[in-house]
Amino acid sequence: MDHSIKQEKVEKQCPVPKIALEVSVDGAVLITQGKEQLQAIAPDSVVNDSLVTDKNKQATLTISANTGVKLPIFINWHNVTDTQKLILNLGENSHAFILESYTGQSQAQSYLDINLADNASLEHYRMLFEQERSANTEVLRLDRNAHYESFYLIQGLTDQEKSYDVNVKLQGEGAQSAIYGAYLTRDTDKIKLKTLTEHLVPQTISNEVFRGIVDDRSRVSFDGRILIVQDAQKTSGDLSNKNLLLSDKAHIDTRPELEIYADDVKCSHGATVSQLDELSLHYLKTRGIDDNTAKGMISFSFITEVLNHMPESPCRNRFRMKIAQFLGHTLGDIDDI
Amino acid sequence: MLHIKALEARVEEKQILKGLNLDIKPGEVHAIMGPNGAGKSTLGHVLAGNPRYEIIGGSVSFNGKDLLAMPEEERARAGLFLSFQYPVEIPGVSNMELLKASVDAVYNYQGKTPLTTGQFLKKAKQMSKVANLDPSFLRRGVNEGFSGGEKKRNELIQMLMLEPKLAILDETDSGLDIDALQVVAKGVNSMRSPERSIVLVTHYQRLLDYIKPDFVHVLADGKIIKSGDKSLALELEEKGYNWLTGEA
Numbered sequence: 001m002d003h004s005i006k007q008e009k010v011e012k013q014c015p016v017p018k019i020a021l022e023v024s025v026d027g028a029v030l031i032t033q034g035k036e037q038l039q040a041i042a043p044d045s046v047v048n049d050s051l052v053t054d055k056n057k058q059a060t061l062t063i064s065a066n067t068g069v070k071l072p073i074f075i076n077w078h079n080v081t082d083t084q085k086l087i088l089n090l091g092e093n094s095h096a097f098i099l100e101s102y103t104g105q106s107q108a109q110s111y112l113d114i115n116l117a118d119n120a121s122l123e124h125y126r127m128l129f130e131q132e133r134s135a136n137t138e139v140l141r142l143d144r145n146a147h148y149e150s151f152y153l154i155q156g157l158t159d160q161e162k163s164y165d166v167n168v169k170l171q172g173e174g175a176q177s178a179i180y181g182a183y184l185t186r187d188t189d190k191i192k193l194k195t196l197t198e199h200l201v202p203q204t205i206s207n208e209v210f211r212g213i214v215d216d217r218s219r220v221s222f223d224g225r226i227l228i229v230q231d232a233q234k235t236s237g238d239l240s241n242k243n244l245l246l247s248d249k250a251h252i253d254t255r256p257e258l259e260i261y262a263d264d265v266k267c268s269h270g271a272t273v274s275q276l277d278e279l280s281l282h283y284l285k286t287r288g289i290d291d292n293t294a295k296g297m298i299s300f301s302f303i304t305e306v307l308n309h310m311p312e313s314p315c316r317n318r319f320r321m322k323i324a325q326f327l328g329h330t331l332g333d334i335d336d337i
Numbered sequence: 338m339l340h341i342k343a344l345e346a347r348v349e350e351k352q353i354l355k356g357l358n359l360d361i362k363p364g365e366v367h368a369i370m371g372p373n374g375a376g377k378s379t380l381g382h383v384l385a386g387n388p389r390y391e392i393i394g395g396s397v398s399f400n401g402k403d404l405l406a407m408p409e410e411e412r413a414r415a416g417l418f419l420s421f422q423y424p425v426e427i428p429g430v431s432n433m434e435l436l437k438a439s440v441d442a443v444y445n446y447q448g449k450t451p452l453t454t455g456q457f458l459k460k461a462k463q464m465s466k467v468a469n470l471d472p473s474f475l476r477r478g479v480n481e482g483f484s485g486g487e488k489k490r491n492e493l494i495q496m497l498m499l500e501p502k503l504a505i506l507d508e509t510d511s512g513l514d515i516d517a518l519q520v521v522a523k524g525v526n527s528m529r530s531p532e533r534s535i536v537l538v539t540h541y542q543r544l545l546d547y548i549k550p551d552f553v554h555v556l557a558d559g560k561i562i563k564s565g566d567k568s569l570a571l572e573l574e575e576k577g578y579n580w581l582t583g584e585a
Contacts, residue, residue: 278388283425285409286385286418287439287495288446294410297430297438301478304429332433332476 058085065091065117072099072125072315077110079103085111090120090146099315101127102136112138116146118172124150125315127322128164129157137165142204144172151310152181152210153319155326156189156218163192170197170204170235178207180309182319184326185218185250194223197239199232199262206237211306213299213327215246222254226269230261239269244302246276246295296328303327338363338400338503338534339384345394345559346383353379355559356395361503364531368545368570369538371556372578377538378422380556381507385419386412400502413439414446416502420492420509427479432491435479436461436498443499464497467527469520485512493524504528505536510544522547542570557582 063069073096075086090096094117102110116122120143128136142148148168156162168177177197185191197206206226214220226237243252256269276298284294303323310316324331339361346354353376361367371377383390384397386409397404404412427435437457444451452460465472468490480488489509496504506525510518525535525548537548545553545567553569554561555578563569563581573580 280425280427282385282387282409283421284427284435286413286421287435288410288413288442288499289435289438290410290442293438293442297427297435301427301429304478307429329430330434330438332431332437 058087060087060089062089063091063094063096066093067091068095069097070095072097074098075100075112077102083109083111085113087113087115089115090117090122092117093119095121097123099125099127101129102134103129109135109137112136114138114140114148116140116142116148116175118144119146121147122149124148125319126150126152127319128152128154128162134160135163135165137167139167139169140177141169141171142175142177145174146172147175148177150179150181151306151315151319152179152183153322154181154183154191154193155322156183156185156187156191159188159190161190161192164194166195168195168197168206169200170206170232171200173201173203175201176205178309179209180306181210182303182306182323183210183212183220184303184323185212185220186215187218188216189218191219192221192223196225196227197237199226199228199235199237199265201231202233202235204232204235206235208239209306209309210241211303212241212243212252213246213302214243214250214252217247217249217251219251220253222252222271223257224255224269225257225259226267228258228260228262228265228267232262233264235262236266238267241271242302242305243271243273244276244299245273246299292328293330299327300324300329338365339404340398341395342397343395344380344383344392344397346379346390346392348379348390352393353390353559354383354395357556357560359554359561361534361536363502363534364529365552366529366535366537366548366550368550368553369536369556369561370540370542370553370570370573372582373540375556376559377540377556378507381419381505381536381538384412384417384505385409410442411446413499414443416443416447418496418499418501418504420489420496420504420506422508422511424480424483424488424492426481426483428481429478431476432479432494433461433475436475436495439495440498460498461494464494467497467524468493469517470494486514486517489513489521490517493521497524497528500528500533502532503534503536505538507538508540509537510539510541518544519547542574545570555581 075098140148170177183191195208197208208224210222212220222241224239224241226239228235228237239256241254241256243254245252252273254271256271258267258269260267276295280298281294284297300323307316307320341357341359344354344357369377379390392405399417440452440457461475462472465475470487470490480491483491509521513521537544537550550567553565553567555563
């Protein structure tokens with residue numbers, strides 16, 4: 001926490017993180033930039049021409065084995081007008097970092113297919129801010145000891161329903177996935193979030209934490225499921241979904257589910273829906289703080305748990321700032337203490 | 338400064354304050370003592386506007402204004418400060434963020450020139466020193482993981498920053514060791530001035546060894562049943578509350 005304020009200053013001076021490669025799907029056109037940069041960082045990391053666009057509007061990016069791409073790969077879906085599919089393959093022992101954003105007037109489906117080979121690891125930051133009806137699907141396959149960690153920030157922007165579908169397949173022993181996310185909705189936003197984590201082999205670990213703030217007349221549906229097949233002994237799966245309802249017209253429908261066929265597993269799941277804590281609100285008001293600002297502070301505090309899971313990085317600060325901005329909370333950007 | 342007349346209040350269905358009268362003039366320090374459950378803390382909550390408490394009778398005027406008609410935040414802006422017995426934790430929102438929002442709101446309402454970031458920081462660091470709390474606490478979440486004593490000292494920092502006209506300290510001494518008590522007392526004493534009034538709500542007379550009150554009141558069963566000077570506190574210490582409440 002001590003470094004966060006300084007990091008923010010860095011972030012302000014450097015609003016777009018340095019990136020290894022940019023993949024933009026703009027409308028129906030796919031553009032890549034910085035292939036040379038990526039190759040300069042890890043000369044053999046990009047194979048198969050790095051990116052292949054075919055008639056099926058399907059692109060493939062392959063990071064070769066034993067390479068680590070430390071700078072983020074930026075994937076930007078902008079004004080997507082049709083079904084677009086991006087396949088990302090990480091070779092054995094490789095590591096990558098993806099910063100993904102959805103912007104503009106997307107009206108279509110985006111499909112992200114990620115495959116992590118043995119011992120591969122991926123950090124994935126997703127900022128989902130589409131304005132129109134859209135549907136995003138992400139399918140992940142994790143081989144032996146592969147490690148996936150993702151952070152979601154979902155903001156509804158209109159009453160057009162946006163749906164997010166995530167399917168994690170833990171198919172190699174020792175594979176681990178962690179998904180942490182926040183969704184923020186207001187006005188007449190509609191968001192549908194569906195996650196399915198499949199433990200297909202023994203000794204796999206998953207953790208999923210989503211927190212949401214649902215205001216005005218917005219509607220959120222959260223459907224989180226963990227499936228553990230009979231063979232998947234000695235696995236652990238945790239799922240938590242907590243919601244803060246800021247209005248009596250807001251609607252949240254949360255269904256955390258466990259489907260377990262193995263007998264030697266450690267699992268937990270839970271969901272809560274709560275309202276603003278009256279005492280916290282009162283405490284802030286006795287400090288002269290107005291109702292809106294106080295609500296913003298308490299809401300921000302509620303979301304903090306998700307931020308706490310994120311490692312210190314410019315991405316974390318970007319998430320933090322976006323959340324604060326949405327909730328009308330002024331961050332203390334003071335580093336002179 | 339503050340005129341409380343026949344104040345009656347209840348929480349849920351239980352009436353706690355049963356016709357409380359109290360007058361506080363600028364510059365005075367009043368101590369309110371009494372047995373547990375007498376309504377001491379309720380008085381602070383009611384004055385600060387805690388929505389859990391319902392006013393069922395009486396009136397309170399604060400610097401000529403009808404305090405009970407003012408929203409919670411306006412009471413604070415007009416110069417009323419309540420130091421909580423159990424300060425609330427707000428993880429993820431820094432003390433600095435809270436202090437800044439608070440100082441800006443209060444200064445703006447009172448027509449004071451707003452503090453620049455530099456002035457604000459300097460003052461916040463200075464007040465942390467007075468409260469004997471390392472300035473690094475300012476960057477931590479509001480009371481997040483603070484010990485009881487640290488929370489009380491954090492309340493003191495807020496009070497020192499806001500320079501209230503009337504400060505009500507609810508059981509500030511509870512949970513404090515003798516060193517922390519001296520620090521808090523020193524901070525409170527530094528705020529004594531002819532324009533500022535202070536109300537100390539306490540169960541024990543110990544605090545009054547360090548902050549000398551002008552008046553001592555005994556609150557029992559929702560009313561002030563006896564008022565006097567500092568010697569009353571000593572008498573209470575010696576004889577206990579039963580001497581006044583008649584419950585032997």
